[in-house]
Amino acid sequence: MASTTVKSNFGYNPEYSGVTENGLLPLSWSPVKIVTTTTAAGGSDITLTANQVAGGLIILDPQGAITATMPTAEELYKELGSSIGKTVTVWIKNAADGSEIISVAAGTGITVKGTVTIVQNHLRGFKVVITSPTTATAYNLGAHTF
DSSP states (O other): OOEEEOOOTTSOOOEEESOOTTSOOOTTOOSOOOOOOOOOTTTOOEEOOHHHHHHSEEEEOOSSSEEEEOOOHHHHHHHTTSOTTOEEEEEEEEOOSSSOOEEEEOOTTEEEESOOEEOTTEEEEEEEEEEETTEEEEEEEEEEEO
């Protein structure tokens, strides 16, 4: 699918891909990429990949208290197109069958701001902002019950 440059009266020319002649996205296009991860039995800690974080939704069944470590800032920078200022929102869902907690840890070069624990039947969002090729900040967006 070709990219289309759209003229703007505001001094910038955004580029969109997936736009047809009449401005609609084709039916086969999906704006949401969902990555589902399930930890191994026994409550093993995991390291999330940049692809999983860029996917926007990670569903974990921790099978015990675990730590889910974010990827490195450098990996996210490359995954998001090597662009400073680029952001991604990721939601991590705790699909535990018991009172099991997921703690989110920062990967190398990432600073996490706010609460990092996710209790059973909750999901917590993080807005990750790339601040340099080797640094990023993950801002807590809050938790929600599902």
